[in-house]
Each structure stands twice: as structure tokens, then as C-alpha cells.
Amino acid sequence: METCCWDVIILGAGPAGLALAARLASRKVLLLERQWAPAAGMRIGESLPGAARVLLQRLGLLEEFLGGDHLERGASIAIWDSNAPVWRDSLRDPSGPGWVIDRRQFEQMLLNAATQRGAQIQYGCRDFQVSRGADDRWTLALDGDSTRHVAPVIVDASGRSASLARRLGLNHIRQDAQVCLHSFLMVPASDEDTTTRLVADEDGWWYSVRLANGRRVLAYHLDAKHPERIALQQPEALLNWARRYPLLADVLAQVQPAEIHCRPAGTALLDIVNLDKAGPGFLAIGDAAITFDPISSQGLFHSLASAESAATAINAGCWHNPHAAQSFKQELLAVASHYLAKLRLTYQGPERFAEAPFWADRTMPLCRLPEA
Ligand SMILES: Cc1cc2nc3c(=O)[nH]c(=O)nc-3n(C[C@H](O)[C@H](O)[C@H](O)COP(=O)(O)OP(=O)(O)OC[C@H]3O[C@@H](n4cnc5c(N)ncnc54)[C@H](O)[C@@H]3O)c2cc1C
Incomplete structure (x- = not known):
């Protein structure tokens, strides 16, 4: 050898x-x-x-x-701590956007x-x-x-x-059995939106942002054992589910469904x-x-x-x-x-979902460092 x-x-x-x-x-x-x-x-x-x-x-x-x-x-617009969208930009961030x-x-x-x-x-x-x-x-x-x-x-x-x-x-x-269902959607040239849009719902959280290559990522993070997870892996189903939220529907109006990927997250x-x-x-x-x-x-x-x-x-x-x-x-x-x-602290934000299993599981002190 x-x-x-x-x-x-x-x-x-x-x-x-x-x-x-x-x-x-x-x-x-x-x-x-x-x-x-x-x-x-x-x-x-x-x-x-x-x-x-x-x-x-x-x-x-x-x-x-x-x-x-x-x-x-760009800026982020988040429906997280409350149902009202909160706009954050990086103007005060010394590291830049x-x-x-x-x-x-x-x-x-x-x-x-x-x-x-x-x-x-x-x-x-x-x-x-x-x-x-x-x-x-x-x-x-x-x-x-x-x-x-x-x-x-x-x-x-x-x-x-x-x-x-x-x-x-x-x-x-x-520490956490969260998965991410996501799709890279083709967007029309007219989509010049640079914001990152974040939405918390009872079963998890969404984000969408436009990428450099003419696509937009749409991602939903939920528990691996969520009963609807398999159904949501159908391209149309994920898109329709996302469109229930005006903040997301606003940037998803003209896109076609595309293949869904699932990753541990x-x-x-x-x-x-x-x-x-x-x-x-x-x-x-x-x-x-x-x-x-x-x-x-x-x-x-x-x-x-x-x-x-x-x-x-x-x-x-x-x-x-x-x-x-x-x-x-x-x-x-x-x-x-x-x-x-x-x-x-981040997962404690949406208090309105405190009783929902996704949020309750992530705000318990289960996330800790392994002990010596
Ligand atoms: C849904 C999702 C969204 C994310 N979004 C962001 C984001 O917006 N911003 C951000 O900063 N991070 C994000 N991340 C995290 C980011 O992608 C990872 O932190 C990053 O890829 C870690 O890099 P790494 O090199 O440690 O691991 P990896 O990127 O996983 O690379 C590991 C490499 O090791 C190789 N490998 C594995 N096993 C073996 C083996 N036995 N022998 C040889 N090679 C092996 C793999 O093939 C791979 O090439 C996200 C992650 C997920 C899941």
C-alpha cells in the first residue's frame, strides 16, 4: 500500500x-x-x-x-412577532446589508x-x-x-x-427535526423586488427572496413529522399554501410552480x-x-x-x-x-402561536450544549 x-x-x-x-x-x-x-x-x-x-x-x-x-x-419585511409586517433595513448596521x-x-x-x-x-x-x-x-x-x-x-x-x-x-x-421545503421559481423580468419576505404561521415559517439568476426561492420550514408535509411537496400545493399570505402572494402572483426539494434544516x-x-x-x-x-x-x-x-x-x-x-x-x-x-428568543417571538407544537417545541430549553 x-x-x-x-x-x-x-x-x-x-x-x-x-x-x-x-x-x-x-x-x-x-x-x-x-x-x-x-x-x-x-x-x-x-x-x-x-x-x-x-x-x-x-x-x-x-x-x-x-x-x-x-x-x-435588500430590506426584510417580516410578519413574525405580530400579524403586522415589520420592515427592517440595514441602514444602522455597521457591517452593511x-x-x-x-x-x-x-x-x-x-x-x-x-x-x-x-x-x-x-x-x-x-x-x-x-x-x-x-x-x-x-x-x-x-x-x-x-x-x-x-x-x-x-x-x-x-x-x-x-x-x-x-x-x-x-x-x-x-436538536431539531425541522425540514425545509423549497422551490426555485422562475420570475418575470418585471420582478425587481429585493426584499426578503418572512412569514411565521402556526406550523412553521416561510421566506422568499429573489436570486441573482432570474429565480426566486420560496421556502417553508416545518416539522419533519408534520401531517401535511408530503402533500406540500407537490409544487402547486406549496405555492397555493404560500399564496394565502398577502406578503408572499404579492411576489408570487406571476410565478409558475416548480420542483420542490426537501432538506433537513x-x-x-x-x-x-x-x-x-x-x-x-x-x-x-x-x-x-x-x-x-x-x-x-x-x-x-x-x-x-x-x-x-x-x-x-x-x-x-x-x-x-x-x-x-x-x-x-x-x-x-x-x-x-x-x-x-x-x-x-427568535422562536419565542410569535407569542400568538406559543401553544402550537412547532413553536412550543422550539422555545423549550431543549437546545443546550452537550455536557462534559
Ligand atoms: C434550508 C437551508 C437554508 C439555508 N440558508 C442559509 C442562508 O441563507 N445563509 C447561510 O449563511 N446559510 C444558510 N444555510 C446553511 C449553509 O448552507 C451551511 O451552513 C453551509 O453549507 C455549511 O457549509 P459546510 O461546508 O460546513 O457544509 P456543506 O455545505 O454541507 O458541505 C459539506 C461537504 O462535505 C461532503 N461530505 C459529506 N460527507 C462526506 C464524507 N463522508 N466524505 C467526504 N465528503 C463528505 C459533502 O458532499 C459536502 O460537499 C442554509 C441551510 C439550509 C438547510
């Missing part, structure tokens, strides 16, 4: 894994990706807060990003940066074995591949599956408290560490930010420097606890 030595092995070439690889330009980095090729289809997750500007700048990609097809985020990104272009930019800075990417990686040798290095062997990959640092960037962390015995706990947390129990030199970033509820619009920001923190930990020798590993862990813990507190 051939052995290949690396400085860092990253499992997962989504935004987090790619951003980390792009940051580790001076190191020998291997990215292992389960898909057979870079993602080509449309993917939900388009809202990037203005605070990401500084992360993109430090990644050396701000100029390229600003030259892309991303739209400046943020963007509605072209997700495919954004990931392609990260992919180009990672490969141009020397990272190797291997696609089509299915199952793997991972172990830690007496020489304090990790060995990763892919099924159907005769090469063993060896490195002092391995990073889980496999998204909410947290495949590597779970393989190493860490829990990745789904609730909070999930890695057992961050016990991160070090996986072994020195193991890190988790992006959704593999903290999977954010889409209501927070923080997932991509966290992917970039945790990639930056992981790069700092790696550059400080986290596999033999407990202080560097500890700082990384403390940062994740602080982010998770701040996020959980804020999330609960």
Missing part, C-alpha cells in the same frame, strides 16, 4: 472545507469529497451577512467576490482559491477508515483506494453528517465539550461543528469564520500545542452558546 504524507487532511469540500484549504496555502493539504464532481445544481443557502466582508478580505477573495453576480441584500449570493459561483470561487493555492482534491470518496498511529499521526484509508493518507491534523468539514467526528466517537446531536451540534477526546490534531468546522437553523442566516458566515479559526489553530501547532486546541474549542463553545440563546 502506498503512503502519502500531508500536513492537513480535510473531509468535505463544501464552503468550510474549501475556505480552510484556501487559508492553508503554505501547507500540503488534501481535501476528500464524497461527491463525484463540484456541485453543479442550485442549492439553497444564499444569504450572507455583511460581517462576512472582513473574512473574505482576510481570505484574499473580497475583490473577486464583489465582482461576482451577487446581489446586495450583506448579499444574496449566487451560491454556485461562491463555492466555485472558494474551490478555485483552494486549488490555485496548492490543495489537492479527490472526488468520489465513499467510505473510509481512520486511525491514529503510535507516531501521533492520523491515517485515513479510502475504500477502493490503495493509498493511505497520513497527516498530523484531520478536519471534519463534512457538513451536518459530521462523518469523521462520529467515526471518532463524538456525538453530533440533532434544524440545529445540530457536535459534542464540542469533548472535542479533544477524539484525539490531538482533530478539528471540526462549518456545519460539522455547529449546524445553524436557516432563520439565523449564519451558516456560511460560520463556515468561513470557523475555517479561519481552524487555520489559526493549525498554524499554532494544535496537534502538539494543547493551548491552540483549547482556544479553538472555547471559540466554538462561545459561538454555540450565544447562538442557542438567540435562537430561542
Whole structure:
């Protein structure tokens, strides 16, 4: 069996894994990706807060990003705390409005940066074995591949599956069985509305925003066990259900139904408290560490930010420097606890639905950090 030595092995070439690889330009980095090729289809997750500007700048990609097809985020109009629409713009936000990104272009930019800075990417990686040798290095062997990959640092960037962390015995706990039904609707050229429209109803919450590519996303977040979930996966049914709300009907009047996709969309947390129990030199970033509820619009920001923190930990020798590993862990813990507190407040907002199961489940203190 051939052995290949690396400085860092990253499992997962989504935004987090790619951003980390792009940051580790001076190191020998291997990215292992389960898909057979870079993602080509449309993917939900388009809202990037203005605070990401500084992360993109430090990644050396701000100029390229600003030259892309991303739209400046408009105001939001929300029917949330009460039945009256509340308009919010970013005038007082020092970070600026943020963007509605072209997700495919954004990931392609990260992919180009990672490969141009020397990272190797291997696609089509299915199952793997991972172990830690007496020489304090990790060995990763892919099924159907005769090469063993060896490195002092391995990073889980496999998204909410947290495949590597779970393989190493860490829990990745789904805190919430929310799913998102969504559709990318073709819009007429006359649709120049830039607002993000949010509506809370008894069984969940909706949003719709126009994308850069002539489409509009319509998304409904509800409990996975909702009795109407399967029926709502019919394109006409979802659109008609949304049109009951004037705030949404206003921007959905001229669109045709389109294919419905369903994705898990609730909070999930890695057992961050016990991160070090996986072994020195193991890190988790992006959704593999903290999977954010889409209501927070923080997932991509966290992917970039945790990639930056992981790069700092790696550059400080986290596999033999407990202080560097500890700082990384403390940062994740602080982010998770701040996020959980804020999330609960958000779901407490629509008091008129406090008794409805969707809202009652999400305002109970079930969202907590795993204990040591
Ligand atoms: C409905 C919905 C709406 C969202 N909206 C927003 C939004 O508006 N704004 C925002 O910031 N965020 C949003 N998000 C969240 C955002 O999409 C994620 O936070 C982001 O994609 C996380 O990036 P990641 O790289 O950690 O994980 P992912 O994007 O999931 O990438 C993980 C990669 O790892 C690969 N992989 C998985 N398992 C393995 C394995 N065993 N071996 C090798 N590779 C593997 C996957 O194929 C994938 O390429 C939304 C999420 C959902 C579900």
C-alpha cells in the first residue's frame, strides 16, 4: 500500500472545507469529497451577512467576490412577532446589508482559491477508515483506494453528517427535526423586488427572496413529522399554501410552480465539550461543528469564520500545542452558546402561536450544549 504524507487532511469540500484549504496555502493539504464532481445544481443557502466582508478580505477573495453576480441584500419585511409586517433595513448596521449570493459561483470561487493555492482534491470518496498511529499521526484509508493518507491534523468539514467526528466517537446531536421545503421559481423580468419576505404561521415559517439568476426561492420550514408535509411537496400545493399570505402572494402572483426539494434544516451540534477526546490534531468546522437553523442566516458566515479559526489553530501547532486546541474549542463553545440563546428568543417571538407544537417545541430549553 502506498503512503502519502500531508500536513492537513480535510473531509468535505463544501464552503468550510474549501475556505480552510484556501487559508492553508503554505501547507500540503488534501481535501476528500464524497461527491463525484463540484456541485453543479442550485442549492439553497444564499444569504450572507455583511460581517462576512472582513473574512473574505482576510481570505484574499473580497475583490473577486464583489465582482461576482451577487446581489446586495435588500430590506426584510417580516410578519413574525405580530400579524403586522415589520420592515427592517440595514441602514444602522455597521457591517452593511450583506448579499444574496449566487451560491454556485461562491463555492466555485472558494474551490478555485483552494486549488490555485496548492490543495489537492479527490472526488468520489465513499467510505473510509481512520486511525491514529503510535507516531501521533492520523491515517485515513479510502475504500477502493490503495493509498493511505497520513497527516498530523484531520478536519471534519463534512457538513451536518459530521462523518469523521462520529467515526471518532463524538456525538453530533440533532436538536431539531425541522425540514425545509423549497422551490426555485422562475420570475418575470418585471420582478425587481429585493426584499426578503418572512412569514411565521402556526406550523412553521416561510421566506422568499429573489436570486441573482432570474429565480426566486420560496421556502417553508416545518416539522419533519408534520401531517401535511408530503402533500406540500407537490409544487402547486406549496405555492397555493404560500399564496394565502398577502406578503408572499404579492411576489408570487406571476410565478409558475416548480420542483420542490426537501432538506433537513434544524440545529445540530457536535459534542464540542469533548472535542479533544477524539484525539490531538482533530478539528471540526462549518456545519460539522455547529449546524445553524436557516432563520439565523449564519451558516456560511460560520463556515468561513470557523475555517479561519481552524487555520489559526493549525498554524499554532494544535496537534502538539494543547493551548491552540483549547482556544479553538472555547471559540466554538462561545459561538454555540450565544447562538442557542438567540435562537430561542427568535422562536419565542410569535407569542400568538406559543401553544402550537412547532413553536412550543422550539422555545423549550431543549437546545443546550452537550455536557462534559
Ligand atoms: C434550508 C437551508 C437554508 C439555508 N440558508 C442559509 C442562508 O441563507 N445563509 C447561510 O449563511 N446559510 C444558510 N444555510 C446553511 C449553509 O448552507 C451551511 O451552513 C453551509 O453549507 C455549511 O457549509 P459546510 O461546508 O460546513 O457544509 P456543506 O455545505 O454541507 O458541505 C459539506 C461537504 O462535505 C461532503 N461530505 C459529506 N460527507 C462526506 C464524507 N463522508 N466524505 C467526504 N465528503 C463528505 C459533502 O458532499 C459536502 O460537499 C442554509 C441551510 C439550509 C438547510
